[in-house]
Amino acid sequence: DAGVTQSPTHLIKTRGQQVTLRCSPISGHKSVSWYQQVLGQGPQFIFQYYEKEERGRGNFPDRFSARQFPNYSSELNVNALLLGDSALYLCASSIRLAGSSYNEQFFGPGTRLTVL
């Protein structure tokens, strides 16, 4: 079975640009979460979506936005990129909304974003 897939694998942008990252969850999974992992740190929660609705948001500025589509895939959008946005962006999917039960979040390989 295919795991969580993310695209693109790598991306290089310049300051001020905008970027869209994509995630396809495991088949049957309805919840998608986004995390930012800066080099040498643990992942930091950005968003959680379930059934196309935002169900949680981390401490990130409004430049970060996301959405979930009817097929449960998701996009993360970051506007007005800053150097500090350089990181590995991880997508995780789970069967249900993780807050409602103990269910495992499966992570994708991530998109490596470099902002110059």
Add this chain to the structure above:
Amino acid sequence: GESVGLHLPTLSVQEGDNSIINCAYSNSASDYFIWYKQESGKGPQFIIDIRSNMDKRQGQRVTVLLNKTVKHLSLQIAATQPGDSAVYFCAEKRRGQGNLIFGKGTKLSVKP
């Protein structure tokens, strides 16, 4: 700030020895804990989890211990192998929330 942290940023062990990776958390509202393994260039991979109503859980070559009194979590890897070399993260989920809170990670290096 972070409520989940690790005591040791790096750990070097001999192949075949047992490894113990420690983690501290500060929020008593956390009801679920997970250990993840992350290899270079890959996303975190689930290793083992434990609910707050448990003290110990065993998997294949791995054991997680939870001490709620001192808010401490540990991952024990038996007969450590070169393939275990990676960064290990503990993560917590707080009651009523769906997101995971990760610590900074411990890098495990296995010497042949």
